[in-house]
Amino acid sequence: MVDDPDLGLTPDRAGDLGSYATFGMLLGALSAGTLTDRAGRRSVIIGCTVVFSLASALCAAAPTLGVFGAARLAPASRPSGSAAPPSASF
Numbered sequence: 489m490v491d492d493p494d495l496g497l498t499p500d501r502a503g504d505l506g507s508y509a510t511f512g513m514l515l516g517a518l519s520a521g522t523l524t525d526r527a528g529r530r531s532v533i534i535g536c537t538v539v540f541s542l543a544s545a546l547c548a549a550a551p552t553l554g555v556f557g558a559a560r561l562a563p564a565s566r567p568s569g570s571a572a573p574p575s576a577s578f
Contacts, residue, residue: 495553496553497553501553504557505553505556505557505560508557508560508561509560509561509563511561512560512561512562512563536563539562539563540563543559543560543562543563544559544563546558546559546562547559547560
């Protein structure tokens with residue numbers, strides 16, 4: 489992405505975009521126990537898989553870096569707190 493001149497992405501901004509997923513994982517890990525206790529593991533895993541899939545599609549079609557960054561943050565902040573979709577962890 490840094491090599492694409494149409495995006496105007498600097499190395500510093502690329503580092504910021506890469507950090508969004510890590511920050512989202514922190515948020516997800518902090519809320520995982522409470523949400524799964526209240527809603528149940530199955531429904532949380534299904535919801536997380538749906539959010540991950542939609543956010544991944546949004547990353548692929550993102551028209552701006554802001555949309556791309558938000559799409560990177562969204563799936564990582566789900567309660568599973570991991571970068572991989574929950575269905576892949578079984």
